[in-house]
Amino acid sequence: MSMTTPDGNDAVPGSGASDGDRIDAVLRQAADIARPAAKDGHVADYIPALAGANPDGFAIAMVDLDGTEHLHGDVDVTFPIQSISKVFSLVLAMQKADASSSVRDELWSRVGREPSGDPFNSLVQLEHEQGIPRNPMINAGALVIDDVLLDHCEDSKRSTLELLELLAGESLTVDRDVYDSEQGSSTRNRAMANLMASFGNLRHSVDEVMDPYVYACAISMSARQLARAVRFLANDGIEPDSGERILTPRHARRVAAIMLTCGTYDASGEFAYSVGLPCKSGVAGGIVGVVPGRMGICVWSPPLDGSGNSRAGRIALHEIAERLDLSVV
Numbered sequence: 001m002s003m004t005t006p007d008g009n010d011a012v013p014g015s016g017a018s019d020g021d022r023i024d025a026v027l028r029q030a031a032d033i034a035r036p037a038a039k040d041g042h043v044a045d046y047i048p049a050l051a052g053a054n055p056d057g058f059a060i061a062m063v064d065l066d067g068t069e070h071l072h073g074d075v076d077v078t079f080p081i082q083s084i085s086k087v088f089s090l091v092l093a094m095q096k097a098d099a100s101s102s103v104r105d106e107l108w109s110r111v112g113r114e115p116s117g118d119p120f121n122s123l124v125q126l127e128h129e130q131g132i133p134r135n136p137m138i139n140a141g142a143l144v145i146d147d148v149l150l151d152h153c154e155d156s157k158r159s160t161l162e163l164l165e166l167l168a169g170e171s172l173t174v175d176r177d178v179y180d181s182e183q184g185s186s187t188r189n190r191a192m193a194n195l196m197a198s199f200g201n202l203r204h205s206v207d208e209v210m211d212p213y214v215y216a217c218a219i220s221m222s223a224r225q226l227a228r229a230v231r232f233l234a235n236d237g238i239e240p241d242s243g244e245r246i247l248t249p250r251h252a253r254r255v256a257a258i259m260l261t262c263g264t265y266d267a268s269g270e271f272a273y274s275v276g277l278p279c280k281s282g283v284a285g286g287i288v289g290v291v292p293g294r295m296g297i298c299v300w301s302p303p304l305d306g307s308g309n310s311r312a313g314r315i316a317l318h319e320i321a322e323r324l325d326l327s328v329v
């Protein structure tokens, strides 16, 4: 039975309620508080396929390590994962680094692990820092990761999709509209790739590197699928349903550390402060979060704030983390 407070919000069920009821009530409260903020945000409009997103779409999905789901809103509506894909490209590269110390040395000499403090598609730092991107969660860093993967995967596009299918437990599709229009409108990303090439930090041609980058951004997933897909990072690198090891515990922690410090563009400090979870956002309005030892989370709401993070999504994550005391810091 749901209870209502004087201001009209659902109250959190009391001590007799199950954990599940309490979490579901928190999701409803977080949604009530967060959803109105979407109207002050702006849906990404650099390509028509994103500009047409429903600004009222909203979802929260939390999936425990044992598979229990806590869901609110449009949890089965799919959207392009965009920069959330950067987590999984890094995971593939970390798998290669796990297997070979020379890949590990190469990887971390070509991309850093510091927050950038600059917009995700900024060229400024690259010029000052001799073509070495600050971290793998910004566009330039992901392009270097894709360049590394081209050398170490037979087909890095297929590897990325297969990894996500394994983690989501379902087959997935790629949004061809997004893929085609991003290929035709990525002048800024190409500028970054060219600048890095001029410093010798790209081995393949700009076209070769852009292709897997754009492909990964165009993979379509729902909030429910994404929440499932990040659970291995909360589980010492093991996918909890199949028991398959994806990363060593050490590398799973390191991916989460990079998400915490660098995963939400130039608002990563603010996210660490107000949410306190390893997160990664994408410009289609999705944000994934990792609660170590407990669950994967995904929130989705397309209108973005000035840093490119989902406006309502950030507020929802803050409310959930506060009310369920999930922060890792």
Ligand code: GLU
Residues within 6 Å of the ligand: 081, 082, 083, 084, 120, 121, 139, 182, 189, 217, 281, 282, 283, 284, 308
């Ligand atoms: N496709 C977008 C780009 O490359 C992804 C940006 C994002 O989600 O942050 O600019």
